[in-house]
Each structure stands twice: as structure tokens, then as C-alpha cells.
Amino acid sequence: MRSFLPAAALLMLIPAGAQAQSVATAPIAGTRLEISARGEVKRVPDIATISAGVVTQAVDARTALSDNSARMTRVVAALRKAGVAERDLSTAQISLSPQYRYADNQPPVITGYQASNSVSVRFRDISASGAILDALVAQGANQINGPALSIDKPEAALDEARLSAMAAARSRAALYARAAGLTVRRIVAISESADEQSRPYPVMMRAMSADAAAKTEVLPGEQSVGVTVAVTFELG
Structure with missing residues (x-):
């Protein structure tokens, strides 16, 4: 005599790793478009x-x-x-x-x-x-x-750069879609890479006055905080 288990019970018997492996990303039915875009903001080092x-x-x-x-x-x-x-x-x-x-x-x-x-x-x-x-x-x-x-706490600047990078990626994807007579259906994948946060600057010297010894002055200037995103779109 055969015994049958409900589908939910059978799923419980499958090891967790096997369940994870069986879940696949939905395939792209339309045209695949990969965009790399950079977002950048300026901040004064502190x-x-x-x-x-x-x-x-x-x-x-x-x-x-x-x-x-x-x-x-x-x-x-x-x-x-x-x-x-x-x-x-x-x-x-x-x-x-x-x-x-x-x-x-x-x-x-x-x-x-x-x-x-x-x-x-x-x-x-x-x-x-x-x-x-x-x-x-x-x-x-x-x-x-x-x-x-x-920059001591660059998190807010990085988030601003991320928003700028994603906006650029979306705008570029829409441009390609229009040129191809298609529309942007969805975003399939996103990845990012951030810039190195600091770089060395030389110590600057200036003479304060003709009769005073030159004093060392450090000039902070501005630094770029940037993020590059790679975004995969589906067009249709």
C-alpha cells in the first residue's frame, strides 16, 4: 500500500541547503542591459x-x-x-x-x-x-x-553619492530603451564599489609677514566621495 505526503510535508524533508539552491532568479524574458554609473559629491576633509x-x-x-x-x-x-x-x-x-x-x-x-x-x-x-x-x-x-x-564620518556623503549613481543609471537605461524602441521593465541586479576615502596632500607653507618666520599651514581643500554602481535592467 502506497502512502502519500502533502507537498508541504515533502518540502520540509528537503535539507535547507537544497531548498536554497533550488530557488533561482527569474530569467530575463526581454533584452538585458547592463549600466555602470558613478555618483560623486564633494566634502571638506575634517x-x-x-x-x-x-x-x-x-x-x-x-x-x-x-x-x-x-x-x-x-x-x-x-x-x-x-x-x-x-x-x-x-x-x-x-x-x-x-x-x-x-x-x-x-x-x-x-x-x-x-x-x-x-x-x-x-x-x-x-x-x-x-x-x-x-x-x-x-x-x-x-x-x-x-x-x-x-572625512571622519562619510556615511551621509556616500548615501548621497549612491542616490546620484542610481539616478544616473536609471536615466541612462531609459535613454537606451527609447533609442531601441523599448521600455524599462525592471531592475534585475545591483552592485556597488566605493572609492578609497582618503589620499595624501602635501604640507603647505606660507610666509605670514616679512618680519615673521614662515609658519606651516595645512590646506584641506575638498575631496570627492564617490560610488560606482553596476545595474542590470530588463528591457521589453
């Missing part, structure tokens, strides 16, 4: 990240490292005094390496040692970063790299 450090040299390794540590302590103290938060300070690199003298047909001879120590500093007030860098140099910093300018 974060500057700079590497500041001290390089020292001495005849022996211990003196080179000791002198370096003393000067770096003053540099970090100046950063804290300027109001840079602990969360915005991190050690970037510490190194100690021998210095050599080379001569023809002779093995290299160690003539001294070079110590290097640098910290990564994040400035949340870009307008004040130049003055702080000048203060660091006064305290012994002799190696500065950066800044890398970025």
Missing part, C-alpha cells in the same frame, strides 16, 4: 593624519637610542599639551640601525648608529595642525610626513 618623529645619530647604539627617547618624550608631551587625545596618538615605528663607511676592497666599518622613532597623529581640527607641527619641530621633531586628509 581629519588630518600626520607622522611626526625624531631621527638621532651617535657613535654607540645606546647613546643614539637614549637621545632619541629623550627628544621623542618632549615631542609627545607637546602633542598632549596641544590637546591631542590619547586615542589620536599611536606609535608608528621605532628603529635602530648601524651606519657604515665603505672603502674599496675593504669590508664595511660601523661608524655609528641611527635611531628613529615616529608617532601617527590624528588632528581633528585641521586649522590648528600647522601650528602644532611648528611646535613639534621646536621640541626636537625632525621628520614629518603627510598629511593624509580624510
Whole structure:
């Protein structure tokens, strides 16, 4: 005697993975159109990240490292005094390496040692970063790299760029459809890729007055926040 199970009961007996695999995207009945469109907005960066450090040299390794540590302590103290938060300070690199003298047909001879120590500093007030860098140099910093300018919270700008990209994709799809004597039926798939958020800018210098020393100024300018979307449409 045969026994029959309802279709719903049979579906329950199928492993979950098999159920997922059996669900397929509805095929495109009309014409397939793939559009790539970019949306972009401009924002003024509000974060500057700079590497500041001290390089020292001495005849022996211990003196080179000791002198370096003393000067770096003053540099970090100046950063804290300027109001840079602990969360915005991190050690970037510490190194100690021998210095050599080379001569023809002779093995290299160690003539001294070079110590290097640098910290990564994040400035949340870009307008004040130049003055702080000048203060660091006064305290012994002799190696500065950066800044890398970025936007602290880019989510709202990215959403605006997404809307712009989708609007461009839809407009372009409608244009192609009209040119082909078709209409846009539906969107089949959407994917996106966002731009890299920050890029380095050089530290700018300007003379404040003829009788004053030149002071460092960081110019934020504007940055592009962009998103590229790939959209697949069905035309009919």
C-alpha cells in the first residue's frame, strides 16, 4: 500500500541547503542591459593624519637610542599639551640601525648608529595642525610626513553619492530603451564599489609677514566621495 505526503510535508524533508539552491532568479524574458554609473559629491576633509618623529645619530647604539627617547618624550608631551587625545596618538615605528663607511676592497666599518622613532597623529581640527607641527619641530621633531586628509564620518556623503549613481543609471537605461524602441521593465541586479576615502596632500607653507618666520599651514581643500554602481535592467 502506497502512502502519500502533502507537498508541504515533502518540502520540509528537503535539507535547507537544497531548498536554497533550488530557488533561482527569474530569467530575463526581454533584452538585458547592463549600466555602470558613478555618483560623486564633494566634502571638506575634517581629519588630518600626520607622522611626526625624531631621527638621532651617535657613535654607540645606546647613546643614539637614549637621545632619541629623550627628544621623542618632549615631542609627545607637546602633542598632549596641544590637546591631542590619547586615542589620536599611536606609535608608528621605532628603529635602530648601524651606519657604515665603505672603502674599496675593504669590508664595511660601523661608524655609528641611527635611531628613529615616529608617532601617527590624528588632528581633528585641521586649522590648528600647522601650528602644532611648528611646535613639534621646536621640541626636537625632525621628520614629518603627510598629511593624509580624510572625512571622519562619510556615511551621509556616500548615501548621497549612491542616490546620484542610481539616478544616473536609471536615466541612462531609459535613454537606451527609447533609442531601441523599448521600455524599462525592471531592475534585475545591483552592485556597488566605493572609492578609497582618503589620499595624501602635501604640507603647505606660507610666509605670514616679512618680519615673521614662515609658519606651516595645512590646506584641506575638498575631496570627492564617490560610488560606482553596476545595474542590470530588463528591457521589453
